Amino acid sequence: MEENKIQAVFIDRDGTIGGTDEILYPGSFELFTYTDEALNRLKKEGIKLFGFTNQPGISRGEATEESFRNEMIDFGFDAVYICPHQHTEGCNCRKPNPGMLFKAAEENKLDLTRCIVIGDRWSDIVAGYNAGCMKVLVLTGAGNEAVNKYKHKWSNTEVDYIARDFEDAVNYIVNFVSDIEEDRAIR
Template structure:
């Protein structure tokens, strides 16, 4: 278990709002429980970071500034975004742990004392690679990805990235982490 929870990295689409599809900042809506969830973490002295893949940036459908401004307005302490498409073969796109490692270096974090909350298995793999606690929410793609795991459609490292907790939503995840 964690010694002291320093920070939580939270995915965007399907985790804090929106759906399992990318919704751009001008149309994105938070889930009803998101603000309470983020405030609960902040009140507990836990730093919160956005941790998201946004390939529409490299396609010119939105700017990184659009996403950063939106995520900061929700209360995130810092924002870590991969702006690349899968085909670009970058080193920062989840399931890579590069954004988590970058954050740890910039923010002075021990990743073993951090958690990742997300709705996709790629979030769980990135967390595992970085040594973070892994929490899968069943909003967004969470139910679908959990079903794939439970029906043995994941192999190797994907199978080994089982979440430490499966949460109904972000608020459930936050409450579990703070217990």
């Protein structure tokens, strides 16, 4: 495998690829109009796509983990990592904890420093930071709130890129990959 190649992108669900900053259960969740094309652009680059999402409604019996997983696989994700716990349960998988990222790395033999997290909440950014990933914040969903209201919770973390939306985030990643390949060709 190429030394500097991006291996995978971890993508949050609600507010990042569709919906709003509120949780919409499978069947009522709709992708943004540009999401399908953006996901396909990443796949064409040979980058694995992993969903990672907090879904506390599962532990309340409001939806099933299987329904969320099936929906996201249907969207084109290679695998999906879901935290079904409430924030009060103290698990290591609920973002901002990096448990889902560590599990994916172990299962897929990933170097997390060669992975990118895309999300709309400070908890996505902190999870990416805690796992050593690059971090892209989208301003859709809760993104504006993450920048304006919760940035102090990011502690010393910094976002690598603030994107207008998921399509802009993918453009950034594709350009980043192109820059790596161009740099490699010059050497």
